[in-house]
Amino acid sequence: DAGITQSPRYKITETGRQVTLMCHQTWSHSYMFWYRQDLGHGLRLIYYSAAADITDKGEVPDGYVVSRSKTENFPLTLESATRSQTSVYFCASSELNTGKGSYTFGSGTRLTVV
Amino acid sequence: DAKTTQPPSMDCAEGRAANLPCNHSTISGNEYVYWYRQIHSQGPQYIIHGLKNNETNEMASLIITEDRKSSTLILPHATLRDTAVYYCIVRGYTNAGKSTFGDGTTLTVKP
Numbered sequence: 001d002a003g004i005t006q007s008p009r010y011k012i013t014e015t016g017r018q019v020t021l022m023c024h025q026t027w028s029h030s031y032m033f034w035y036r037q038d039l040g041h042g043l044r045l046i047y048y049s050a051a052a053d054i055t056d057k058g059e060v061p062d063g064y065v066v067s068r069s070k071t072e073n074f075p076l077t078l079e080s081a082t083r084s085q086t087s088v089y090f091c092a093s094s095e096l097n098t099g100k101g102s103y104t105f106g107s108g109t110r111l112t113v114v
Numbered sequence: 115d116a117k118t119t120q121p122p123s124m125d126c127a128e129g130r131a132a133n134l135p136c137n138h139s140t141i142s143g144n145e146y147v148y149w150y151r152q153i154h155s156q157g158p159q160y161i162i163h164g165l166k167n168n169e170t171n172e173m174a175s176l177i178i179t180e181d182r183k184s185s186t187l188i189l190p191h192a193t194l195r196d197t198a199v200y201y202c203i204v205r206g207y208t209n210a211g212k213s214t215f216g217d218g219t220t221l222t223v224k225p
Contacts, residue, residue: 031210031211033211035215041217042199042201042216042217042218043158043201043215044214044215045212045213045214045215048211048212049211050210050211056211056212058211058212059214088155090157090158094210101205101210102148102160102163103148103150103158104160105157105158105159106157107156107157108155108156108157110155
């Protein structure tokens with residue numbers, strides 16, 4: 001089905017481990033985003049990408065790495081997971097034209113770092 | 115980048131109109147106002163957007179003031195299923211990647 005999919009839906013990892021969250025969209029949207037949402041709070045932008053091979057930092061990029069070698073994929077890597085990175089991670093995509101470009105969000109990945 | 119300010123919470127009686135305000139006093143000319151809502155822990159869902167004219171769709175109406183410094187999302191006949199967190203963001207060509215969501219407004223629709 002067309003859409004935006006995130007995997008895994010749930011992940012438990014240990015402190016210090018590297019973990020990668022996957023995001024795939026089927027619309028060929030130019031923009032893709034990663035947000036984190038801590039319990040009881042709103043969304044904070046981690047990184048975004050305007051096109052393949054173009055990425056930029058958001059509000060809270062420290063401890064995260066992204067890449068975008070293909071338009072449809074935008075993986076997020078936690079290089080050395082910490083407990084403070086326990087959160088729900090949402091991926092989103094959008095068209096280039098901001099007049100039409102509403103965000104479409106994935107279902108989220110709930111990450112627990114122990 | 116334009117920021118938005120929303121009240122943290124609001125209540126509304128079922129069947130009545132819910133009016134959710136948003137302040138975006140630093141909005142620039144090319145920035146649109148977008149509204150999203152998030153139910154439970156699902157991904158946020160797009161509701162409506164506008165530039166300067168009022169807009170209406172099957173979900174809601176959006177009223178933008180003439181100076182564009184604030185807007186109001188109107189849910190004309192709120193139901194219990196409209197209980198959610200509502201986010202107002204601004205987005206334009208100059209900040210197309212860096213829109214911030216903030217904490218939004220938690221709307222509770224009561225029977």
